[in-house]
Amino acid sequence: MSASVAADPHLDHLREMARRIRVEVIRSVYHAKAGHLGGPLSAADLLAALYFHELRVRPEEPRWEDRDRFILSKGHSSIGLYAAMALRGFFTLEELLTFDGANSRLQGHPDMTRLPGLDMSTGSLGMGISAGMGMALGARLTGRDVRVFVMLGDGECQEGEVWEAAMAAPRYRLDNLVVIVDHNRLQQYGWPGDGPDGRMAPQAPGELVAKWHAFGWRVLHIDGHDMASILDAFEQAAAGDGRPAVIIADTVKGKGVSFMEGRYFWHTRAIKPEEYAQAMRDLGEPDPAADPQAAVAPEAVR
Amino acid sequence: MTTMTMGRPQREVFGETVAALANDDPRVVVVDGDVGSSTRADIFEKAHPDRYLQMGIAEQNMLGVAAGLATMGLVPFISTFVAFAVVRPLDQVRVLIAQPSANVKITPSYGGLSTGQTGMSHIIVDDIAIMRSLPNMAVVLPADDTEADEVLRWAAAHVGPVYVRLGRDATPRVFGPDHAFRLGRAEVVREGSDVTLISTGGQTARTLEAAELLAAQGISAHVLHVATVKPLDIDAIVAAAGRTGRVITVEEGTVIGGLGGAVAEALGEHRPTRVHRIGLQDVDVQSGPNDALLDIYGLSGARVAEQVRRILAQG
Ligand SMILES: Cc1ncc(C[n+]2csc(CCOP(=O)(O)OP(=O)(O)O)c2C)c(N)n1
Numbered sequence: 001m002s003a004s005v006a007a008d009p010h011l012d013h014l015r016e017m018a019r020r021i022r023v024e025v026i027r028s029v030y031h032a033k034a035g036h037l038g039g040p041l042s043a044a045d046l047l048a049a050l051y052f053h054e055l056r057v058r059p060e061e062p063r064w065e066d067r068d069r070f071i072l073s074k075g076h077s078s079i080g081l082y083a084a085m086a087l088r089g090f091f092t093l094e095e096l097l098t099f100d101g102a103n104s105r106l107q108g109h110p111d112m113t114r115l116p117g118l119d120m121s122t123g124s125l126g127m128g129i130s131a132g133m134g135m136a137l138g139a140r141l142t143g144r145d146v147r148v149f150v151m152l153g154d155g156e157c158q159e160g161e162v163w164e165a166a167m168a169a170p171r172y173r174l175d176n177l178v179v180i181v182d183h184n185r186l187q188q189y190g191w192p193g194d195g196p197d198g199r200m201a202p203q204a205p206g207e208l209v210a211k212w213h214a215f216g217w218r219v220l221h222i223d224g225h226d227m228a229s230i231l232d233a234f235e236q237a238a239a240g241d242g243r244p245a246v247i248i249a250d251t252v253k254g255k256g257v258s259f260m261e262g263r264y265f266w267h268t269r270a271i272k273p274e275e276y277a278q279a280m281r282d283l284g285e286p287d288p289a290a291d292p293q294a295a296v297a298p299e300a301v302r
Numbered sequence: 303m304t305t306m307t308m309g310r311p312q313r314e315v316f317g318e319t320v321a322a323l324a325n326d327d328p329r330v331v332v333v334d335g336d337v338g339s340s341t342r343a344d345i346f347e348k349a350h351p352d353r354y355l356q357m358g359i360a361e362q363n364m365l366g367v368a369a370g371l372a373t374m375g376l377v378p379f380i381s382t383f384v385a386f387a388v389v390r391p392l393d394q395v396r397v398l399i400a401q402p403s404a405n406v407k408i409t410p411s412y413g414g415l416s417t418g419q420t421g422m423s424h425i426i427v428d429d430i431a432i433m434r435s436l437p438n439m440a441v442v443l444p445a446d447d448t449e450a451d452e453v454l455r456w457a458a459a460h461v462g463p464v465y466v467r468l469g470r471d472a473t474p475r476v477f478g479p480d481h482a483f484r485l486g487r488a489e490v491v492r493e494g495s496d497v498t499l500i501s502t503g504g505q506t507a508r509t510l511e512a513a514e515l516l517a518a519q520g521i522s523a524h525v526l527h528v529a530t531v532k533p534l535d536i537d538a539i540v541a542a543a544g545r546t547g548r549v550i551t552v553e554e555g556t557v558i559g560g561l562g563g564a565v566a567e568a569l570g571e572h573r574p575t576r577v578h579r580i581g582l583q584d585v586d587v588q589s590g591p592n593d594a595l596l597d598i599y600g601l602s603g604a605r606v607a608e609q610v611r612r613i614l615a616q617g
Binding site: 069119122124133135136137138141142146160167168171172 | 353355356357360362363365366367370371372374375378394398401402403
């Protein structure tokens with residue numbers, strides 16, 4: 001699916017939100033001196049499209065009953081979700097700097113008991129799709145027009161529970177359930193492979209598409225960094241045909257930061273000051289070194 | 303010796319009571335792991351086919367689906383065997399249900415040794431120990447059919463995660479129709495002065511049988527039934543220990559961390575008392591008819607009485 005590059009203010013806005021999510025991810029992880037990077041960066045365009053286009057949510061009323069639900073099943077990418085939520089107005093951008101700290105609402109992995117707007121607690125991989133299936137079933141049983149979105153990692157799809165849910169959801173014709181696989185072809189460590197640093201996730205090309213298809217899902221395969229394609233996939237998924245939909249979004253782990261792209265070891269890692277400056281430059285922000293006003297002083301903020 | 307009348311199997315009560323609850327409460331659903339014909343979720347399915355959710359043989363997904371259903375305002379009751387509800391999906395129970403306090407009712411049957419000649423794969427003896435260690439989780443083992451019905455009705459009304467261990471087969475009826483279950487309340491089911499026996503679930507009927515046998519031999523046993531292992535009725539346990547100064551717990555499960563563990567913890571903190579624990583002594587299990595297994599593992603009325611006598615004789 002190729003996207004038109006014609007100017008479209010809405011698409012431009014979404015692209016800008018994705019860029020800002022990436023900036024906030026880098027800033028927060030730099031400050032926290034901890035947190036995941038590769039996964040949040042690969043998911044940023046998808047998260048921007050969800051929070052600024054697709055999800056029916058009310059930031060001022062996070063517990064609104066008829067909201068669409070979103071579960072970040074790959075919970076280790078929490079900072080990407082928090083950045084999207086902050087930009088959307090669920091809480092302030094300053095609060096992002098509490099990420100991963102003690103007593104923060106922004107826990108290392110999403111904790112629904114602490115932060116309104118999180119629809120499920122995650123972090124133990126493989127579970128979000130089951131909870132999402134329960135929500136989609138629940139919406140059906142209670143007659144509510146609620147759609148449920150769940151984001152998985154491609155490494156996460158190695159969990160057996162994912163396929164338990166993949167087996168069960170089509171039996172209930174849950175076309176109000178949309179799974180998004182952030183298909184960045186890397187995981188935490190993975191197998192020896194042909195990535196730039198010699199590691200990879202193990203699927204053959206097309207393997208994930210074939211598997212989900214065989215389980216009875218409606219499969220949409222897109223470039224997960226192309227905003228027009230993402231919106232197009234959401235639109236197709238919304239036109240339910242009785243099957244749950246899965247969007248296999250091909251992405252690049254670490255997308256947007258030159259030295260992180262495609263490298264497994266940026267899955268989670270603290271950022272050094274010179275790396276921080278380079279990342280900000282890559283993302284089109286003022287160089288913190290050249291612009292002291294833009295430089296953030298972690299200790300002062302925390 | 304007074305003989306107790308037999309109650310109905312608790313699994314049958316499960317199917318009937320939850321179906322009855324669903325007549326008045328549209329939130330009630332049953333989530334099954336392909337054993338509805340055993341757990342008697344089939345009774346529920348007949349009454350409410352659209353609210354019987356078959357998840358197939360996939361327990362991890364089943365518990366996760368239940369957590370999702372609960373967030374949408376439904377009250378899911380889980381139908382599977384105790385062996386497959388507690389351990390295989392434990393991480394799902396921990397992360398999606400216990401910690402966030404999801405309103406899920408984990409109500410498996412085939413608890414304890416009495417599982418219909420199945421053997422080690424289907425007998426799990428450490429469910430009490432595991433479930434009571436989870437935050438927010440209430441742990442309840444009804445004594446008989448009367449109490450099972452009450453507990454299931456209470457569970458539907460209670461907001462929060464609940465673990466209820468139910469039995470497969472009929473056991474003697476301990477409580478009459480005027481009985482009133484209350485969460486966190488233990489009950490004296492027999493008064494006595496020489497030794498305090500504390501038990502839970504279907505074991506309580508056999509503990510009462512043991513007390514009867516002991517009485518014939520001149521030993522007066524005080525029997526406390528602890529349906530709610532968590533939250534534990536510490537006051538009642540302290541009072542029952544005070545009655546005799548000797549405490550023996552009796553449970554159809556491992557003595558490591560189960561009812562005996564809970565009682566010993568409570569008494570250690572609140573009224574240091576010597577506690578003996580009757581139950582599975584860190585041993586392997588096997589298949590066999592219920593009565594044979596209860597005898598082998600020391601949980602029949604006669605075997606409990608014999609162990610109590612021995613413990614008391616040791617001084
Ligand atoms: C059940 C479980 N096992 C292991 C982990 C540790 N872990 C966290 S992230 C990760 C890799 C995830 O890879 P993938 O799903 O592809 O996510 P992404 O590459 O997008 O970060 C692992 C193994 C976990 N969080 N949960």
